[in-house]
Amino acid sequence: MSGTAHPRTQTVRCGNCGRTNRIPAAADGTPKCGNCHQALPWIVDATSQDFAEVAEQSTLPVLVDLWATWCGPCRMVSPALERVARDMAGRIKLVKVDIDKSPQLQQRFGVQAVPTLLILDQGREISRQTGAAPPNVLRDWVEQTLSRRAQPA
Numbered sequence: 001m002s003g004t005a006h007p008r009t010q011t012v013r014c015g016n017c018g019r020t021n022r023i024p025a026a027a028d029g030t031p032k033c034g035n036c037h038q039a040l041p042w043i044v045d046a047t048s049q050d051f052a053e054v055a056e057q058s059t060l061p062v063l064v065d066l067w068a069t070w071c072g073p074c075r076m077v078s079p080a081l082e083r084v085a086r087d088m089a090g091r092i093k094l095v096k097v098d099i100d101k102s103p104q105l106q107q108r109f110g111v112q113a114v115p116t117l118l119i120l121d122q123g124r125e126i127s128r129q130t131g132a133a134p135p136n137v138l139r140d141w142v143e144q145t146l147s148r149r150a151q152p153a
């Protein structure tokens, strides 16, 4: 892991105290609230240019949302994923990729339809879900994938 500071930041609201925090797109460990020190939901955008740094080099497992502006189901799935990222703050990082801005990533992951959701562990794809699903199904999928990951192979 490089210890260099990433210049790009985004803002996120602390789920515990409500304070708006700036969080880095890429960093070691987990961002914490400057006010109450709880783990913050880590929700950031990435493109082909910074996907390696933001997603593949993440120490936390990464939930990748490959979406498109013209995709109706994506508009339902994205808020559900953000909810999962908030509920699982400190355990997962949500990285959103607009495939029209990053066609290289669309090709690389063989995305045929949006939304396509990936879970990456140390840059390796460990699970994939294609198409819309209700929030509770998405959450169960993420929880089950992470619990499998925690067990010895």
Ligand SMILES: [Zn+2]
Pocket (backbone or CB within 6 Å): 014, 015, 016, 017, 018, 019, 033, 034, 035, 036, 037, 038
């Ligand atoms: Zn807080």
